[in-house]
Amino acid sequence: MTATLENPQTEMGAIPSFQVTMRVERFDPESGSGSYWQEFTLTMHGTDRVLDALHQIKWDLDGSLAFRRSCAHGVCGSDAMRINGRNRLACKTLLKDLDLDKPVVVEPIKGLPVKKDLIVDMEPFFASYREVMPFLVTTGNQPSRERLQSVEQRAVFDDTTKCILCAACTTSCPVFWSDGQYFGPAAIVNAHRFIFDSRDEGAQQRLQILNDKEGVWRCRTTFNCTEACPRGIEITKAIAEVKRAIVTRSF
Ligand code: SF4
Numbered sequence: 001m002t003a004t005l006e007n008p009q010t011e012m013g014a015i016p017s018f019q020v021t022m023r024v025e026r027f028d029p030e031s032g033s034g035s036y037w038q039e040f041t042l043t044m045h046g047t048d049r050v051l052d053a054l055h056q057i058k059w060d061l062d063g064s065l066a067f068r069r070s071c072a073h074g075v076c077g078s079d080a081m082r083i084n085g086r087n088r089l090a091c092k093t094l095l096k097d098l099d100l101d102k103p104v105v106v107e108p109i110k111g112l113p114v115k116k117d118l119i120v121d122m123e124p125f126f127a128s129y130r131e132v133m134p135f136l137v138t139t140g141n142q143p144s145r146e147r148l149q150s151v152e153q154r155a156v157f158d159d160t161t162k163c164i165l166c167a168a169c170t171t172s173c174p175v176f177w178s179d180g181q182y183f184g185p186a187a188i189v190n191a192h193r194f195i196f197d198s199r200d201e202g203a204q205q206r207l208q209i210l211n212d213k214e215g216v217w218r219c220r221t222t223f224n225c226t227e228a229c230p231r232g233i234e235i236t237k238a239i240a241e242v243k244r245a246i247v248t249r250s251f
């Protein structure tokens with residue numbers, strides 16, 4: 001008997017499809033006019049994400065639509081955007097989980113200058129990130145073997161190592177919207193990752209940087225950042241730990 005490969009789609013039934021209206025905020029810096037809304041009606045499937053809908057628009061309907069993405073799997077952090085009023089990664093947001101009786105509203109993240117359509121200028125965000133020295137600081141001679149750390153020491157900052165620098169947290173923060181000078185949650189998360197690393201010797205310097213008037217004390221504990229984080233990092237807790245370290249450690 002000859003074995004034949006079954007078409008899994010036929011065997012299990014076709015993936016359900018549905019109509020979705022995408023309402024996308026557009027902005028062309030060369031047009032000389034402001035932003036405007038544009039709607040696209042698409043046929044999508046139950047396994048599709050907002051990123052797939054944006055791809056379909058760009059590839060089949062309007063090649064001028066601009067947005068960032070790279071990995072398409074929640075790793076690179078390049079496709080944070082406001083979807084139905086909430087900061088999310090387009091590649092991790094399934095269309096079927098949204099209310100499809102209404103248009104799916106897609107806008108750029110807030111608080112950073114828009115360059116084109118859904119692309120914002122990330123430079124102010126990365127400037128704050130660089131300021132907190134997001135790298136291991138050590139003194140003395142290079143050790144002849146790896147720097148050892150216990151499981152317990154590693155666990156203290158495990159959560160904040162998960163950051164993918166998507167900016168969903170910082171651009172959901174009302175303090176950042178009203179004062180773009182504020183370091184913002186992502187920079188504090190990345191400072192936390194090194195401040196609590198037992199191998200690092202730059203904690204005092206970082207704490208001094210974050211003790212600035214634009215540092216941790218601007219946080220109003222609104223929890224927007226924690227809710228927005230696609231990596232589930234307990235950002236508000238990390239900020240509280242940095243605040244406590246500033247108060248309890250001597251400079
Ligand atoms: S803490 Fe979370 S939301 Fe903020 S930049 Fe990192 S991954 Fe994105």
Ligand code: FES
Nearest residue numbers: 072074076077091
């Ligand atoms: S495209 Fe990389 S995180 Fe979404």
